Amino acid sequence: MEGGRRPGGRSARVRDAVRQATIAELVECGYPGLTVERVAERSGVHKTTVYRRWGNVEGLISDALELARQEPWPIPDTGTIEGDLRGVVQLVRTGFADPELGPVSSAFVAAAMQNPAAARALHEFFVSRHEQSAEVVRRAVKRGELPEVVDVQEVIRVAIAPVYYRLFVAHEPVTEKDAARAADAALAAARAGVL
Amino acid sequence: MEGGRRPGGRSARVRDAVRQATIAELVECGYPGLTVERVAERSGVHKTTVYRRWGNVEGLISDALELARQEPWPIPDTGTIEGDLRGVVQLVRTGFADPELGPVSSAFVAAAMQNPAAARALHEFFVSRHEQSAEVVRRAVKRGELPEVVDVQEVIRVAIAPVYYRLFVAHEPVTEKDAARAADAALAAARAGVL
Known part of the structure; x- marks a missing residue:
């Protein structure tokens, strides 16, 4: 699923889409409303991919903050x-x-x-x-x-x-x-x- | 229900029981888990009484903080x-x-x-x-x-x-x-x- 000719670019786009979806869900629903399923749906990234790469909501939040930290x-x-x-x-x-x-x-x-x-x-x-x-x-x-x-x-x-x-x-x-x-x-x- | 010979004392005891239950529920389950039903059950005060006097979870939190403020x-x-x-x-x-x-x-x-x-x-x-x-x-x-x-x-x-x-x-x-x-x-x- 994540192969293709530009795996790095694809991977970065997937990561950014998931991150944006995580942030949008956090803002709209707060932490109690955050689920891997909703982030997957919103980002357009397959649920199994989100589970495999981020594990759970804690992984999603940590990664979004990791990106913020690098800015x-x-x-x-x-x-x-x-x-x-x-x-x-x-x-x-x-x-x-x-x-x-x-x-x-x-x-x-x-x-x-x-x-x-x-x-x-x-x-x-x-x-x-x-x-x-x-x-x-x-x-x-x-x-x-x-x-x-x-x-x-x-x-x-x-x-x-x-x-x-x-x-x-x-x-x-x-x-x-x-x-x-x-x-x-x-x-x-x-x-x-x-x- | 709230009559009797010492309505003031009874009322204060009810208020304190509800407040203690609100605090205990907040600590255990956090804000997202706080419900009038659970506070009623925990405090032993009838659900309709809690609804009538406190209205909703916001009312429960505000009253608990009002008591804290007076200390x-x-x-x-x-x-x-x-x-x-x-x-x-x-x-x-x-x-x-x-x-x-x-x-x-x-x-x-x-x-x-x-x-x-x-x-x-x-x-x-x-x-x-x-x-x-x-x-x-x-x-x-x-x-x-x-x-x-x-x-x-x-x-x-x-x-x-x-x-x-x-x-x-x-x-x-x-x-x-x-x-x-x-x-x-x-x-x-x-x-x-x-x-």
Whole structure:
């Protein structure tokens, strides 16, 4: 079934179709409604192929997150740590506010709360995201804006955490000003030597 | 059914039984498994009574959170803002680490991600929790430890957000040191005039 003259291209297309279907189903029905059968039907990929390659819904979610993890993130480079850190936090805020992207990201956060395998996959996604974003802090250290002992990933965590907290815990709106203040707070803590 | 000589006491007992059953069902089966029928059966309260007083699963969750909201929180009073803020964040951390309490709180966070009414109820819970906890910041302002212009509730949000972020978004462990650092970061930001 998966042979032919361009197995790699075919395989990548199948993977992308299944991934898109997984995301669409997650957004529409949530984790409890996600089934291999529905993903197969929606993607147009045969059910036995989906079972063989992805195994179950956990495999589908993990693979969709694995692909998301590989996508490069547009890390800001404004020349100052104030601008860069605000940029990172605004990216998180606008990502969730985006009508296309927001529901997808939210569906992953929700799925991870309901399934340990999805939680592990989302954890790996954030390990990668923290590592990428920390580049703005490493640059600041090189420029002498922050002390060398700073925990670069902790600065990212503390900067973005209030946005996630408002969205997924306290269920409050997040304004541009809220996001900027969260970035500034992390920066003040880093400058004070706390992070 | 709900008459008798002590209708108030009876009513409170019924409410508590239904609340305990709602929480137990949420912890065991999650939001998707929560039904009025199962809560009625578990609580020993007649199904028609549960339907009449709580309406549906959203009503059950909202009422359970309303009761949680009314419970006073043991706000620390160590004499310094460092100690108090660390105490607040440690309360959050140890609450989720508690084998009895942790799964209940986690189940509410998960339910709120899957249902708008539960999200509104959880929001109200956090409005109340922020307001209670902000007392430690108000005391610090009175003692002259923090500037009068400080946003007392934002200090709380920024202090506790990294704990929730690790637990429910990045799915990372939260150590006592992590919690203390989150409190110290919020305090450094408040002292710097950012919050």
